[in-house]
Each structure stands twice: as C-alpha cells, then as structure tokens.
Amino acid sequence: MTKCIVCKKKIGLYLRVNNEGIAFCSDECYEGADNSPDDRDHPYIDDYDAIRWEYIACTNEYDSEAGEEEIEALQERIESALDEFWEYTALEGGDGVFAREIYRYWQELEELLGEKIRLGRDV
Ligand SMILES: [Zn+2]
Structure with a gap:
C-alpha cells in the first residue's frame, strides 16, 4: 500500500494525485505539499x-x-x-x-x- 509523502499515512479512499503521479492521502496533504506542480490548468x-x-x-x-x-x-x-x-x-x-x-x-x-x-x- 502506498504511503502519503506528506503525512506518511497509508493512502485509502481519499487518494489524490498530482500531474506528476505523486500520491497523497487527502486534499489537505496535496495542498500542503511543497513544490507541487500547478494542476489547475x-x-x-x-x-x-x-x-x-x-x-x-x-x-x-x-x-x-x-x-x-x-x-x-x-x-x-x-x-x-x-x-x-x-x-x-x-x-x-x-x-x-x-x-x-x-x-x-x-x-x-x-x-x-x-x-x-x-x-x-x-x-
Ligand atoms: Zn497525507
């Protein structure tokens, strides 16, 4: 099971990825990640x-x-x-x-x- 790179918890239902394919456990961790690429466009x-x-x-x-x-x-x-x-x-x-x-x-x-x-x- 993949772990969130921000909080190190296991990633479950609330998985979120960015456009580089990096996985987070939640929107909060996704938004809190450093140097995350801008996905909005x-x-x-x-x-x-x-x-x-x-x-x-x-x-x-x-x-x-x-x-x-x-x-x-x-x-x-x-x-x-x-x-x-x-x-x-x-x-x-x-x-x-x-x-x-x-x-x-x-x-x-x-x-x-x-x-x-x-x-x-x-x-
Ligand atoms: Zn997390």
Missing part, C-alpha cells in the same frame, strides 16, 4: 476532481443494508457518472496521470454497480 483536472468526488461519495453512500429506494438512487447516480465519463474508456487510461485515474475510477464505479449493487439485489 490541466485539461483533465475538472473531470478528475468530479469523478473522484463521485467515487468517494458513492462508496461512502453504499451500504449493503440499505433499502430498495436508497440503492436505486445510488444506482442511478453511478450510471449517470459512468455515462458522463464514458469518453475516457476510449483512452483506456492512456494520455497522462489524470486520464489514467479517471479511467480507474470509472472501472471502480462500474464494479460497485455491477458486483455489489446489481448482484446484491438479485440475491
């Missing part, structure tokens, strides 16, 4: 931020004990995220750090939808 940064938050929110919201309505709402939310970032699947993670991360989140969301939500409901 990167062409994929807005999509990266967006799908990262969707992934974190959906993962936090997922609860195997949730009722039918919550699960349906979550399913719709994930499906709309998968639609929104569909174009990144064509790149298959090529074209830089952020495109790679976006594609990874896309796959993780698809897995959450497919393996946990759809299969879970069929049982």
Whole structure:
C-alpha cells in the first residue's frame, strides 16, 4: 500500500494525485505539499476532481443494508457518472496521470454497480 509523502499515512479512499503521479492521502496533504506542480490548468483536472468526488461519495453512500429506494438512487447516480465519463474508456487510461485515474475510477464505479449493487439485489 502506498504511503502519503506528506503525512506518511497509508493512502485509502481519499487518494489524490498530482500531474506528476505523486500520491497523497487527502486534499489537505496535496495542498500542503511543497513544490507541487500547478494542476489547475490541466485539461483533465475538472473531470478528475468530479469523478473522484463521485467515487468517494458513492462508496461512502453504499451500504449493503440499505433499502430498495436508497440503492436505486445510488444506482442511478453511478450510471449517470459512468455515462458522463464514458469518453475516457476510449483512452483506456492512456494520455497522462489524470486520464489514467479517471479511467480507474470509472472501472471502480462500474464494479460497485455491477458486483455489489446489481448482484446484491438479485440475491
Ligand atoms: Zn497525507
């Protein structure tokens, strides 16, 4: 497991990378890092931020004990995220750090939808 270069903690759900591929455990550590490159003008940064938050929110919201309505709402939310970032699947993670991360989140969301939500409901 990768460790955060700022606080040395293990990196989990709140992983954040910069455009050099350096990993941080949180936005706070990312922002607090010395000599971090400026990512704000990167062409994929807005999509990266967006799908990262969707992934974190959906993962936090997922609860195997949730009722039918919550699960349906979550399913719709994930499906709309998968639609929104569909174009990144064509790149298959090529074209830089952020495109790679976006594609990874896309796959993780698809897995959450497919393996946990759809299969879970069929049982
Ligand atoms: Zn950290």
